[in-house]
Amino acid sequence: MSRQLTFSADGCAIRFKDEQFHYFCLPVGYDFSYTRYTIISAVKGRLTINIETFLMNDISITMSKTLNLKNLSLPQIEDFVLNLGAKKFHGRQLYKWIYQKRLSSFDDMTNMAKPFRAQLHECASINKLEPRSVIESRFGDAVKFGFALCESEHIAESVLLIDDNRRTACISSQLGCALGCTFCETGKLGFIRNLTQEEIIGQLIGINDYLISKGDKLITNIVFMGMGEALSNYDNFLSSLSIIMAEDGFNIGARRITVSTAGVIPSIERLIKEDLTIGLAISLNAWNNELRNSYMPINRKYPIEQLVEIAKKYHNKTGRRVTFEYVLITGVTDTPAAAAALHALLGGFPCKINLIPVNPAGNKEYNSPDERHVVRFSEELHRKGLAATIRRSRGQDISGACGQLTGSSINSYTGTRHAGPALLLSGTVQTRTVHIKTQIE
Numbered sequence: 312m313s314r315q316l317t318f319s320a321d322g323c324a325i326r327f328k329d330e331q332f333h334y335f336c337l338p339v340g341y342d343f344s345y346t347r348y349t350i351i352s353a354v355k356g357r358l359t360i361n362i363e364t365f366l367m368n369d370i371s372i373t374m375s376k377t378l379n380l381k382n383l384s385l386p387q388i389e390d391f392v393l394n395l396g397a398k399k400f401h402g403r404q405l406y407k408w409i410y411q412k413r414l415s416s417f418d419d420m421t422n423m424a425k426p427f428r429a430q431l432h433e434c435a436s437i438n439k440l441e442p443r444s445v446i447e448s449r450f451g452d453a454v455k456f457g458f459a460l461c462e463s464e465h466i467a468e469s470v471l472l473i474d475d476n477r478r479t480a481c482i483s484s485q486l487g488c489a490l491g492c493t494f495c496e497t498g499k500l501g502f503i504r505n506l507t508q509e510e511i512i513g514q515l516i517g518i519n520d521y522l523i524s525k526g527d528k529l530i531t532n533i534v535f536m537g538m539g540e541a542l543s544n545y546d547n548f549l550s551s552l553s554i555i556m557a558e559d560g561f562n563i564g565a566r567r568i569t570v571s572t573a574g575v576i577p578s579i580e581r582l583i584k585e586d587l588t589i590g591l592a593i594s595l596n597a598w599n600n601e602l603r604n605s606y607m608p609i610n611r612k613y614p615i616e617q618l619v620e621i622a623k624k625y626h627n628k629t630g631r632r633v634t635f636e637y638v639l640i641t642g643v644t645d646t647p648a649a650a651a652a653l654h655a656l657l658g659g660f661p662c663k664i665n666l667i668p669v670n671p672a673g674n675k676e677y678n679s680p681d682e683r684h685v686v687r688f689s690e691e692l693h694r695k696g697l698a699a700t701i702r703r704s705r706g707q708d709i710s711g712a713c714g715q716l717t718g719s720s721i722n723s724y725t726g727t728r729h730a731g732p733a734l735l736l737s738g739t740v741q742t743r744t745v746h747i748k749t750q751i752e
Contacts, residue, residue: 377436379461380409381509384550385557395434397427403559405431410560413516415439440467440513445521458517460486460510467506469514469537471521471530478522479532482514484548485539490573492594492607494638494669494677497538505544511551515561533563535570536592542570542578549585565589571636576613579621588629592665593618595635597644598652606638615656623660632698634663641678645688654695664692664699 380388389402404423408414415437417428443466444457452473457466465486472479487500514537519529533555535541541548548570554560555568569590572579579591595618597603603610622633635657639645653664666689668679680688685701692699 377434379436379438379509380405381437381512382507384553385559391435395427395430397430401427406557407559409437410512410516410554410557411562413439413520439520440510440517442517442521454521456514456517456521458510458514461507463504465500465503467510467514467538469518471518476528477532478528478530479534480515480518480530481534481536482511483537483539484511484535484541484544488539489543490540490607490609492573492609494596494606494640505547506539508547508550508554511547512554515555530561530563532567532569534568534592540573540575542572542575542582545578545581552587552589569634573607573609574613574618575609576617576621579625583625583628588631590631590634591622591625591629592634592636593622595664596638598649598656602643619656619660622662626661632661632663634665636665636667639666639668639680639685639688641680641684645680645684647691650688650691650695653692654697657697658695662698664697665702666692666699667702 378391380391383391385402385406388405389399392402392405393399401423404420408420412419414420417423417431417435417437420428440458440460442456443459444455446455446457448454454471454473456469456471458469460467463486467483467486469483470481472481483506485502485505487503488495488497489502491498491501515530515533522529535548552568555563556565565588569592570582571592571594573594582591594607595603595615596606597610597615600610600614600616603615622635625631625633637644637653643649657664666685668685669677670679689699689701
């Protein structure tokens with residue numbers, strides 16, 4: 312079945328958009344040397360699009376003169392500089408300047424000749440995402456960012472979490488989300504579009520700029536747990552991951568990266584084939600299909616039994632225990648019967664359960680249990696032999712905790728910087744210690 316596509320172009324990329332408003336990013340060279348590129352459709356699977364086909368069909372393209380290098384891989388950047396008559400190693404130099412030094416001007420790349428830098432000015436760009444809002448928690452352990460995107464009226468939100476020596480960036484992969492989990496504010500937007508590689512990586516660059524401005528260390532850990540389902544934006548997620556892990560990029564190892572999913576099983580199967588060892592967190596939130604169906608519509612397509620099986624497969628391939636994220640809702644998911652059912656579902660399987668007291672959302676539909684009930688539930692799981700941790704939500708006071716990111720429109724965003732306390736640069740965030748391991752996120 313063919314689909315009618317419309318598209319627009321800007322300095323970042325050519326974007327193709329179908330009638331259901333799924334966006335795909337196709338990087339192209341200034342001289343159209345990148346004419347074939349594979350894109351992924353959430354609806355129809357893999358499509359191959361040739362720009363020349365559209366040109367021959369007399370569909371006009373208004374093409375920006377400049378190419379945004381942040382939407383290219385290192386091999387593509389190397390090809391790009393070769394096409395300009397430079398040496399291949401200049402591509403790697405550019406890559407380091409962009410991601411390690413976080414530059415936004417070619418003039419500052421002092422190890423490259425001035426004529427080459429002038430040439431880059433004519434045909435390429437390395438602009439940064441603009442932070443429209445930086446809001447610091449009054450507790451000094453979280454900062455929420457609102458980044459203006461390349462082609463959107465919305466803001467992509469991400470959060471910096473500060474815990475002792477860790478600086479964890481919780482980043483977004485989509486604008487909105489199609490999955491409609493009832494306890495998540497992002498889902499209320501519906502799905503607007505995928506974020507591009509530039510927009511995913513741009514959040515990390517912006518957060519590192521903030522940390523350096525505070526005299527702090529750079530990001531040490533990354534979790535794809537912000538807005539959207541990262542594994543439904545698979546190609547841009549994977550290309551961003553290569554930059555994050557590259558020695559000449561952010562140089563952050565797989566053990567310090569986790570991707571969270573509502574359970575998109577085909578994408579998890581693809582991830583298994585990548586031979587990566589990043590952490591996998593599956594948003595479980597229930598012990599049977601009836602309950603999970605009511606919270607997470609995706610369960611009707613990929614039920615709990617399939618999630619447990621794919622988690623076992625991921626563990627067997629990578630050697631890493633999968634984390635099951637489990638939202639605690641008073642009187643529903645925090646009962647003794649729930650603990651027994653979780654043991655029946657996950658007992659004997661080397662996994663972790665991350666207990667998350669539900670965070671306040673706009674509809675106020677769910678109530679969070681008090682700390683006494685949370686600890687009691689975690690201790691019950693521990694007695695049954697399950698490895699459980701309690702996630703102490705940070706950023707609630709700035710609407711930056713789990714399930715609270717909304718991606719407001721630029722027009723409704725305040726654009727103000729809330730003055731919190733001095734950023735916590737050292738020391739430990741204090742929590743109540745119980746006899747099981749307790750984790751702050």
